[in-house]
Amino acid sequence: MKTILYAVVVIVVLGAIYLLAGTTSPTVQNTQLVELKDGDTYALTASYVTKVVAGKAQKMLAYNGSIPGPTIKVSQGAEVTINLKNETDLSAALHSHGVRMDNPFDGAPPVTQKEIAPGESFSYKLKFPDAGIYWYHPHVHEAYEQPLGLYGAFVVTPNDANYFPPVNREMPLFLSDIPVENGKITLRKNDMSHALMGRYGNVFLTNGEEHFSLEASAGEVVRFYVVNAATTRPFNVAIPGATIKVVGGDNGAYEKAFFTESVLLGPSERAIIDVLFEKAGSYELQNKTPNAVYVLGTIVVRTDAVATPYTAQFAALQENKAVQQSVAAFLTYFGKAPDKKLVLALGSGMMPANIGHGSHMMPDGSAMGGPLMSQNPGGIEWEDTVMMDQMSAGGVAWKIVDQDTGKVNMDIDWTLKRDVPIKIRIENPAASMHPMQHPIHFHGQRFLVAYRDGVRQTNLVWKDTVLVKAGEIVDIILEPSNPGVWMAHCHIAEHLEAGMMFMFRVE
Ligand SMILES: [Cu+2]
Numbered sequence: 001m002k003t004i005l006y007a008v009v010v011i012v013v014l015g016a017i018y019l020l021a022g023t024t025s026p027t028v029q030n031t032q033l034v035e036l037k038d039g040d041t042y043a044l045t046a047s048y049v050t051k052v053v054a055g056k057a058q059k060m061l062a063y064n065g066s067i068p069g070p071t072i073k074v075s076q077g078a079e080v081t082i083n084l085k086n087e088t089d090l091s092a093a094l095h096s097h098g099v100r101m102d103n104p105f106d107g108a109p110p111v112t113q114k115e116i117a118p119g120e121s122f123s124y125k126l127k128f129p130d131a132g133i134y135w136y137h138p139h140v141h142e143a144y145e146q147p148l149g150l151y152g153a154f155v156v157t158p159n160d161a162n163y164f165p166p167v168n169r170e171m172p173l174f175l176s177d178i179p180v181e182n183g184k185i186t187l188r189k190n191d192m193s194h195a196l197m198g199r200y201g202n203v204f205l206t207n208g209e210e211h212f213s214l215e216a217s218a219g220e221v222v223r224f225y226v227v228n229a230a231t232t233r234p235f236n237v238a239i240p241g242a243t244i245k246v247v248g249g250d251n252g253a254y255e256k257a258f259f260t261e262s263v264l265l266g267p268s269e270r271a272i273i274d275v276l277f278e279k280a281g282s283y284e285l286q287n288k289t290p291n292a293v294y295v296l297g298t299i300v301v302r303t304d305a306v307a308t309p310y311t312a313q314f315a316a317l318q319e320n321k322a323v324q325q326s327v328a329a330f331l332t333y334f335g336k337a338p339d340k341k342l343v344l345a346l347g348s349g350m351m352p353a354n355i356g357h358g359s360h361m362m363p364d365g366s367a368m369g370g371p372l373m374s375q376n377p378g379g380i381e382w383e384d385t386v387m388m389d390q391m392s393a394g395g396v397a398w399k400i401v402d403q404d405t406g407k408v409n410m411d412i413d414w415t416l417k418r419d420v421p422i423k424i425r426i427e428n429p430a431a432s433m434h435p436m437q438h439p440i441h442f443h444g445q446r447f448l449v450a451y452r453d454g455v456r457q458t459n460l461v462w463k464d465t466v467l468v469k470a471g472e473i474v475d476i477i478l479e480p481s482n483p484g485v486w487m488a489h490c491h492i493a494e495h496l497e498a499g500m501m502f503m504f505r506v507e
Contacts, residue, residue, distance in 0.1 A: 025050045028149075029065040031207065038078040044069065044094070046138075046150060047087035053210060054180045054203055061088060061148040067208035068174045068229075069136070069152025076159045079127040082136075084116065088145070090189065091115035094124055095139035096154065097268055097441075098250055098464040101126045103484025106443055108139045111487055111503055115140050130446070130462070131158035132252040133172065133225035133270045143194070143231055143493035144187050147178045147201060149208065151229040160322065164247055165257065165313045167274055168306055169216075170223035174208070175237070175265070175287070175296065176230045177201030195498035196346075196396050196434060198232030200384040204296050206285065212297030216277045217306040221314050222299075223247075223274050228265040231493035234380055234437060234467065238262035238288040239275055239299070245314060248272030249461035251446045253320040255327060256459050262288055264380075266439035266467030268491040276314050277301040290377035327448060327460050330421055333477045334450045338425035340414065341403035344440075344468065344490070344500075346396060346433050379428075379469030381436040398438070398490065398500040412502035416480040423450070423477055430471030438495065441465040442478060443486040445506070451475040465491055480506040 025048040036042055049062040063069025074080055086092035093115055095107040105124040106112040116122045128134070134154040138145045153172035158164065178201040179186045187199075206212035216222060228235050238244075238261060247257045250270050263271045277283060277299060285297040376382075402412045416422060424447075426440055446462040452474055468474045489501030 025059060026065065027051070028060065028062060028067055028208070031066040031068050031152075032064070032070045033073060034070045035073045036078065036080045038075065039080070041081040041083065042072065043083045043085065044136075045085040045087055046092055046145075049149070051149070051208070053178065053185065053205075054183055056183045058185050060185075061145050061150045063136075063150060063152050067149035067205075068172065069150070071153045071155060071172055072136075073155045073157065074128050075157050076128060076131045079125065082124045082126060083121055084124065085121045086116045086118055089118050090141045090145065091117055092141075092145075093139045094122070094136055095443075096124070096126055096134060096136050098130075098134040098270075098446075099126055099154065100129050100444055100446065100482050103444065103482070103486065106484070106486065108443060108487045111485055128154065128156045130251050131156050131163055132248050132250075133227065133272055135174075135227050135229070135268075135270070137229065141189070141497075143199065143497050144189050144191065146229065146493055147176060147187060147199075147231055148185070151176070151227070153225060153227065155225060163253060163320065163322065164223070164272070165274065165316070165318050166310050167221045167223040168308065168310060169220065170225065173206065173224040173226045174229045175226065175235045176205045176208075177233050178203050178205060192498065194232075194494040195398075197381070197384050197436065198492040198494045200233050201230070204287070204294060206297045209297070212285065214297070214299045216299055216301045217304050218280045218301055219276075219278060219309045219311060220301070220306040221274050221276050221310045223272065226263065226265060226271045226273060228267050228269055230267055232267060234264060234266050234382065236262050236264045236288045237271070237273075237296075238286045239283055240286065241281070242283050242299070243276045243278070243314075245274040245276070245317075246271060247274055247318070250464045251462035253323050254459055254461045255324050256319045257317045258459065259317070264467070266437060266465065266491070267493070268439055268441055268465045269463075269467060274314060276311065278311075289382040291382060323461070326462070330448055330477050330479065333421045333423055334456065334475075336423055338475060339422040341425045342427065343401045343403060344426065344428045344438050345399050345401055347399050376435065376470055379430070379435075379437060379471050381470070396433075397498040398495045400488075400490070400500055400502055402502075409499050409502055412504075414502075414504035416478075416504060416506050418480055418483055418507050421477050421479050423475060425473060425475050426466070426468050427473045428468045428470055435470035437467055437469045438500075439465050439467045439491040440488065441491045442488045444482040444484060445478055445480055445486070447476040447478040449474060450477050482506060
């Protein structure tokens, strides 16, 4: 009898160990560089991994086992097939952000495809007409999955070798953040508690690392393809002591390269920056906000001199004739009246009774528009210094309102003529209950930012996302070059999931 009892106990214990082992995800791997040629097919799998963050092993998500996912390098004009396998427990879709691919492969459910169920796959045929930095991420459950690690870069090599100036090295630089409490990541599936403000993480991850570090030689010029992969947080990137030259943005090069102290990026925006590390020493990669400076990583420059110095090319501010020519045809649209007008507004959803202290409401229930601006320097909310989780649950949600029709979010149904540029005015009123910035993203097309608060913009770059600050009016010239039914939305993942989006058709 005792023997049977022992046997049963042993079987139960072994079974439990087997089950536990089965639920442990593999350890995260290093990000690989994958070069694809025209016509190549590549397999990408989204699955859970284990990674140490804030001193503890955490369950995170990865493409092909790494955070960020593989850096996929293609030549401009190439067409490749990416087979996405969903090995997560949530439905999936792969959005190739900024890539002007054919509409069925945009990865934007429910508009261009059904959500990919767990265990299922989808084949994306992608073409890359534009040089520069693009990135892939989920377009369902992104407020949960993206900060857990689902993001990766497409680096598109220009056909013209002189499109960008020469550098010694190039690498993507993914900036993100993740919320951690008592040593545990607090993200939850289908969590709508941050629909109002978005969610700011309290642990910064640079290329997936809390303590990002890089070594360089003295005099080296490193090209960083900087991507803001955070769900909500804007980054103001600085590297004190080094010189930053901005050569590109969302969709290729600027008309003319320029030096800067720092680069502001809203969620999903990109900057291509060449950085000269002239002297040996230690340099901080910083997020420099008006209130605080956060260290995102360290670059240690050794005393050995770089073999091929590009100091002279770095000192020159190159003009990009191809970009200047592609922009020139659109300048005539700058001065015309807006064809479409959008206003970003808070829905008049049911207000919860327990707003809690630290909210932006006056005791009489009116909005605190003016005074709040002083908490948001430059019209940007840099942190969630006030906690208002409860408000979102009460049905307060952001809306995109079409001023001509009064239609809201998914009721907006624009039909645009192919290759007829349109001027779109996007207004983000300061006098709202919760004024904050919104990164507005158009799928499948590119646009130019023509005016900010009536100030004509110079030195242009093609973009797919524009950060509209609180109180700001931004005019863009959209080039509807790519036929199909596409999405436009706020790229704050929590706002998108709460419905801050609309569709437009390009004939
Ligand atoms: Cu938003």
